[in-house]
Amino acid sequence: MKEPILLMGPSGIGKTTVSKYAMKAVKNAHFIVLDNIVHKQARDSGLIDKKEDLNALIKYFENDRDRFVNYGLNVLEEHMKASDNQPIIVDVGTGFLDAKHSLEWVSSCKSLSIMATPAVAYDRFRKARKLDISFEQYMTTQFSPKRIALYNSADVVIKSDKLSQEALSKQFLFSALAMMPDSEQALVLKNYIARFE
8 A cells, every 4th residue: 555645743833734735736646634534533433422523532542642543543544545546645633643653653654744943833823723722831742852753753844934835835745746756756746837837
C-alpha cells in the first residue's frame, strides 16, 4: 500500500489552510484530515455519541494514547485503500502525536511540519479556533518537548513566522511535491501548471 506524506504542526498553525490551497491547486492528490476520518468512524461505529468530539474517544480508550493512535492508524489504513493510487497527504492532528510509538510512526513515513515561534503560533491558534485558553495552556500541549521533537523530526520543517498564507501554502505544496515519487510528481506538476494555461 502507498505510504502517505504526513503534515504536522501545532494546532492553529495553518495545516488546514495549506491543505485547502493544495486541494484547489491539484486535483490528482488525496488529502486526508486524520481527525475527521477517525471522528466519523468512531461515531458511525457507536464508540462515541454523534455530538461528542475526539476527547470522548480518548476517554473511551481509558486515556490510553497508544490504543487511541492505533485505532486512528487502522482507520487511516482503511481510508487510504480508497485513494486510487493517488499521492496521499495526511493532516495529522496533534492528538495523534502523544503515543509512545508516535515517533516511530512519523519516522517511518515522509513528513513535513509547519512551525512558528510560540507567540505567533498561539496568535494564529486564537484567531483560527476562537478558544479562550491561556498562552501557558497552549504551550503545555502544543509545544511540549515530545511534540516539538516530533515536529522537528520531519523531513521538511517550514518556518512560517514571516510567510503570508499564500507563500506558506506554495512552500507546503512544493515541499510535498518534492517528496513524491517521480511518476506522481509529473502528474501533480502537470495538473498544477494546467491551471495557468
